[in-house]
Amino acid sequence: MPAVLRSLPTPEAADLLELTRDLVDRELAPRVAAFEAAGEFPREVFRTLGKAGLLGLAYPEEQGGGGQPYEVYLQVLEELARGWSAVAVGVSVHTLSCFPVAQFGTPQQQERWLPDMLGGELLGAYCLSESHSGSDAAALSTRAVRDGDAYLVNGTKAWVTHGGHADFYNLMVRTGQAGPKGISCLLAAADTPGLQPLPPEKKMGMRSSPTASVLLEDARVPADRLLAAEGEGFTIAMSALDGGRLGIAACAVGVAQAALDVAVDYARERRQFGQVIADFQGLSFLLADMATQVEAARALYLSAARRRDAGQPYGPQASMAKLFCTDTAMRVTTDAVQVLGGYGYVEDFPAERFLREAKIMQIFEGTNQVQRLVIGRSLTRP
Amino acid sequence: MNIVVLVKQVPDTWAERKLDATDKTLDRASVDVVMNEIDEYAVEEALRIQADQGGEVTIVSMAPDRGVETIRKALSMGADKAVHLSDPALHGSDAVQTSYALAKVLGTLEYDLVIAGSEATDSRMAIMTPLLAERLGQPQLSGARKVTVDGGTVRIERQTDNGYDVVEASTPAIVSVVEKINEPRYPSFKGIMAAKKKPLTTLTLADAGIEADRVGLASAPSQVVEFSNKPPRQAGQIVKDEGDGGVKVAEYLASQKLV
Ligand SMILES: Cc1cc2nc3c(=O)[nH]c(=O)nc-3n(C[C@H](O)[C@H](O)[C@H](O)COP(=O)(O)OP(=O)(O)OC[C@H]3O[C@@H](n4cnc5c(N)ncnc54)[C@H](O)[C@@H]3O)c2cc1C
Numbered sequence: 001m002p003a004v005l006r007s008l009p010t011p012e013a014a015d016l017l018e019l020t021r022d023l024v025d026r027e028l029a030p031r032v033a034a035f036e037a038a039g040e041f042p043r044e045v046f047r048t049l050g051k052a053g054l055l056g057l058a059y060p061e062e063q064g065g066g067g068q069p070y071e072v073y074l075q076v077l078e079e080l081a082r083g084w085s086a087v088a089v090g091v092s093v094h095t096l097s098c099f100p101v102a103q104f105g106t107p108q109q110q111e112r113w114l115p116d117m118l119g120g121e122l123l124g125a126y127c128l129s130e131s132h133s134g135s136d137a138a139a140l141s142t143r144a145v146r147d148g149d150a151y152l153v154n155g156t157k158a159w160v161t162h163g164g165h166a167d168f169y170n171l172m173v174r175t176g177q178a179g180p181k182g183i184s185c186l187l188a189a190a191d192t193p194g195l196q197p198l199p200p201e202k203k204m205g206m207r208s209s210p211t212a213s214v215l216l217e218d219a220r221v222p223a224d225r226l227l228a229a230e231g232e233g234f235t236i237a238m239s240a241l242d243g244g245r246l247g248i249a250a251c252a253v254g255v256a257q258a259a260l261d262v263a264v265d266y267a268r269e270r271r272q273f274g275q276v277i278a279d280f281q282g283l284s285f286l287l288a289d290m291a292t293q294v295e296a297a298r299a300l301y302l303s304a305a306r307r308r309d310a311g312q313p314y315g316p317q318a319s320m321a322k323l324f325c326t327d328t329a330m331r332v333t334t335d336a337v338q339v340l341g342g343y344g345y346v347e348d349f350p351a352e353r354f355l356r357e358a359k360i361m362q363i364f365e366g367t368n369q370v371q372r373l374v375i376g377r378s379l380t381r382p
Numbered sequence: 383m384n385i386v387v388l389v390k391q392v393p394d395t396w397a398e399r400k401l402d403a404t405d406k407t408l409d410r411a412s413v414d415v416v417m418n419e420i421d422e423y424a425v426e427e428a429l430r431i432q433a434d435q436g437g438e439v440t441i442v443s444m445a446p447d448r449g450v451e452t453i454r455k456a457l458s459m460g461a462d463k464a465v466h467l468s469d470p471a472l473h474g475s476d477a478v479q480t481s482y483a484l485a486k487v488l489g490t491l492e493y494d495l496v497i498a499g500s501e502a503t504d505s506r507m508a509i510m511t512p513l514l515a516e517r518l519g520q521p522q523l524s525g526a527r528k529v530t531v532d533g534g535t536v537r538i539e540r541q542t543d544n545g546y547d548v549v550e551a552s553t554p555a556i557v558s559v560v561e562k563i564n565e566p567r568y569p570s571f572k573g574i575m576a577a578k579k580k581p582l583t584t585l586t587l588a589d590a591g592i593e594a595d596r597v598g599l600a601s602a603p604s605q606v607v608e609f610s611n612k613p614p615r616q617a618g619q620i621v622k623d624e625g626d627g628g629v630k631v632a633e634y635l636a637s638q639k640l641v
Pocket of ligand 1 (some may be wrong): 005093126127128129131132133134135136158159160161162203212213239363364366367368369373
């Protein structure tokens with residue numbers, strides 16, 4: 001695949017992108033089809049990425065991270081997604097899962113956990129959703145009650161990416177009143193007694209990324225695993241999601257780019273009516289529109305990322321990027337199937353997989369309706 | 383345990399490799415270049431021995447200026463420092479001359495082991511380690527699929543067609559490795575950053591005490607007299623199966639002396 005022309009802020013960022021492409025070519029691309037078909041989680045691939053330093057890129061070097069701006073980290077995610085979107089989403093979710101302790105943890109908590117989290121030894125999960133509270137996340141009902149030097153947690157978190165494979169779980173739990181102000185964040189270890197992941201969901205796509213409910217039955221989480229104060233959990237969850245949404249936006253552009261790559265390659269080979277189909281203007285216009293949308297989507301997430309890197313407010317822009325990039329991925333992957341005709345609809349080509357992978361991106365980390373809600377609020381209730 | 387790893391920059395194996403029409407040497411300028419693949423295994427093995435025994439790993443490479451990219455890659459994997467022999471006068475040197483030049487560079491270094499890949503993907507002669515051993519008067523352990531070091535003794539398992547031989551020598555010794563030996567690591571992002579600050583010494587002929595008339599195309603003992611491009615691939619022969627397809631295929635293979 002031809003390299004995407006990128007403008008990168010530093011020579012080290014260019015080296016990092018080159019390392020990423022090398023890893024994609026040699027470690028991701030050869031495995032993706034088989035792991036997706038088998039629905040198997042590639043834990044080893046995450047170890048490789050961790051050793052290469054790709055699981056803590058967006059965090060400061062003092063904390064054990066890569067000290068990279070979001071502008072660079074997101075382009076790494078995009079390249080990973082171009083090769084294997086379930087892995088890229090996993091890296092994004094892991095990065096999001098490190099955010100609560102990196103941003104809100106005490107120095108002691110950070111010292112204790114962050115190096116292994118950012119170094120990729122420990123894989124993270126983020127547990128906000130429940131079966132009855134998805135978009136209305138603040139309505140969550142999993143309860144945590146202080147009991148001596150621990151919290152006793154009861155309830156079920158749903159849709160947990162890496163559920164059953166993660167080493168630590170950020171649990172958003174209710175410790176107080178109804179609504180967002182009664183929520184706290186606990187950083188639970190996977191071996192917490194009473195924390196039990198259920199069998200993984202059977203999904204339409206992204207099958208190598210495990211999603212599972214996590215049952216909490218009198219789970220005893222030591223009180224020194226509370227992040228920030230009681231009642232701060234929802235604020236933590238939402239600020240982690242701002243960065244997370246940019247991650248999903250970048251993953252979506254990666255999938256869209258992969259679909260475009262496949263469509264262009266195919267259109268240059270496939271002959272009908274005595275000529276390659278790329279030479280039909282009707283088809284080349286489709287490709288042109290796909291490429292234009294991918295480029296626009298990339299520019300939008302980068303623009304939001306640069307705001308974040310400059311320390312400016314970027315919440316609504318992150319929502320715009322998530323909305324636009326994932327809608328773009330849906331359109332572009334659908335069009336890629338169209339370019340391949342019947343061959344786009346069968347598993348021998350990856351186009352149909354890209355389409356299935358794009359769909360979830362319009363749903364998780366806030367549905368695209370919820371993104372519009374956030375954007376709308378920023379306009380009318382600034 | 384100080385280890386020198388010999389690393390060669392070669393044209394990307396996947397690229398179309400060509401000879402330069404003017405002087406019949408390898409065209410290195412117009413293709414993508416990479417670290418010779420087996421050399422990654424050599425670097426990896428050196429790093430593993432170092433992790434176990436301590437000491438320093440030094441990369442040595444004879445290459446044009448562009449060779450720095452490949453040396454940096456070896457440093458980003460974790461090697462400590464590098465020596466880059468680079469001089470326009472080296473252009474066109476053949477294996478015999480290269481071994482002379484590399485032996486001179488090795489003569490400026492203190493080492494217990496020299497590790498190299500068993501062959502390079504461009505020339506495919508697999509002759510550098512024996513030539514060096516001869517010039518340096520040091521034992522050569524070739525084709526290692528496993529290396530163990532114990533005090534002043536180095537022992538290898540040499541891959542053979544139907545098993546392996548155990549070969550042993552005292553240090554300093556020269557070892558060549560095969561791909562079976564390990565799984566090379568990726569450089570990490572931190573490693574890439576750190577590599578930029580690691581010591582890299584560039585030597586000219588004079589710096590290394592190499593006599594100019596003993597290297598380079600003009601005095602090369604072996605000369606490429608003539609070359610021609612590979613003929614384009616012939617169209618295949620299609621066998622139509624009319625019940626006797628198997629027989630026809632067998633006859634074809636027999637006619638080509640393939641069975
Ligand atoms: C593969 C996968 C992985 C996931 N990973 C995680 C994870 O790691 N951690 C985690 O916490 N969660 C995760 N989720 C959950 C995901 O974030 C939720 O599914 C998502 O937030 C939507 O919630 P819901 O499914 O309950 O849908 P609902 O909230 O019930 O929404 C149903 C529909 O109603 C619409 N809707 C809801 N409210 C409004 C409104 N106010 N205005 C307009 N329309 C509205 C929605 O847009 C949607 O179309 C994951 C989900 C999946 C499928």
